[in-house]
Amino acid sequence: MSVTLFPNGIAHYAVGGTLMGLGVALLYVTTGRPGGVSTFFSSSWSWLMRGPFFRQASFLDSRNWRLVYTLGLMLGGGLYLLAGMSVEASHIPAWKLAVGGVLIGFGARLGGGCTSGHGICGMASLSAPSLVMVITFLGTGIVTASLLKWLGV
Amino acid sequence: MTMAQTKSPLGTVATLASGLLFGFGLAWSTMIRPESVLAFLTFDDLGLLFVLGCAVGVNLLAYQLVPRLWSRPLLGTAFQPRPFELDRSALLGGVLFGVGWGLCGVCPGPALAGLGAGNLDLLIALAGIFAGALLHGLWAGRQAQAAA
Structure with a gap:
């Protein structure tokens, strides 16, 4: 049974997930920021858009570190490639x-977070x-994914 | 408070390093491949459970223990709460996010780390995410105006 549930083993999932967790935890213990x-x-649009929604303090105050964090995420992917993996x-x-991208962007912002914000930080905060x-x-x-697979789309 | 934090060079280095570890872990776990995520959502490979479980496990320690031991973070002034209010529109957001996630197997973190690892197709997804966030902001701004 376990063979069919995990056809690729579990080691890289556990190691990768732990490294991800260490990244989010490092942000929290050094800066106190939840790493969603x-x-x-949204906060990056505050550099271009002038409406009051985009100019809210929570975006203006966090857009710089969020940009740095994002650059880190991309560098992390690049480092994996450079390491010869x-x-x-x-x-x-x-x-x-x-x-999918538009739905993800709209949905994550309307829903106040995504797989990292709600999935990692929210659950680690024991937030119901x-x-x-x-x-x-x-x-x-x-x-959605199962329906599309069944339809062969 | 937050302004002071953003101006600390060490804080910037720590933020960059955090993102880097997160992105590297995403790549290691193969979650930067949309196919890996879709395999989970169709029950062909439940590995994502281990990824999420390990990531949450590490952060349970960080979020539950560290604020009880230290009065403030190493380089910051306070442990910041994650503001979130669950209501009908947030639930609708979760529904839409899930539909998009199930359609393409991408979410924001893996889209960024995957682009860094050379998957240029993800630029399409990232453009979509930026557009979706813009639409949300325009819509939310209009809602606030109508309510005022």
């Missing part, structure tokens, strides 16, 4: 990435509202 990723995509090619159709959000997006994610 998705707010970056292989990254298997990905073949997701462009329309899925585009439509975050747990409800995680169950919600896990649920619709499973339904």
Whole structure:
């Protein structure tokens, strides 16, 4: 049974997840900041947009560190590549990435967080509202992906 | 408070290092490949459970223990709460986020780390996420105006 549930083993999942956790924990113990990723995509618009929503203090105050954190995330992926580790090619159709991206951006901001904010920081804070959000997006994610697989789309 | 933190050079280095570790871990766990995430959402490979479990486990220690031992973070002034209020619109946001996640297997962190690891297709997803966040902000701004 366990063989079919984890056809690729579990070691790299456990090691990768622990490293991710150490990154988010390092941010918290050094700066006190919860390391959600998705707010970056709103706070960065404050450099261009003039409306009061985009000029709210929480964006203006955090946009700099969020940009640095984002650069770190990209560098982390780059370092993995530079370390000579292989990254298997990905073949997701462009329309899925585009439509999915818009839904993810709108949904994460309306929902107050994504898999890192609610999934890691929220759950580590023992926040019941975050747990409800995680169950919600896990649920619709499973339904959507399974339906598309079944339809062969 | 936050301004002082952003201006501390050591804080900036720590923030960069945190993102780097997070991104490196995302790559190591193969979560930067949308196919790995989709394999979880279709129950073909439940590895994501271990990824999330280990990441949450480490942070349970950080979030529950450290603020009880230290009065403030090493380089900052206070441990900051994550402001969030669960209501119907937040739930709708979760629903939409999940649909997008299930459609393409991408979420914000892996999109950024995956781009860094050379998957240029993710630029399409990132452009979509930026556009979605812009639409949300324009919509939320209009809602606030209508309510005022």
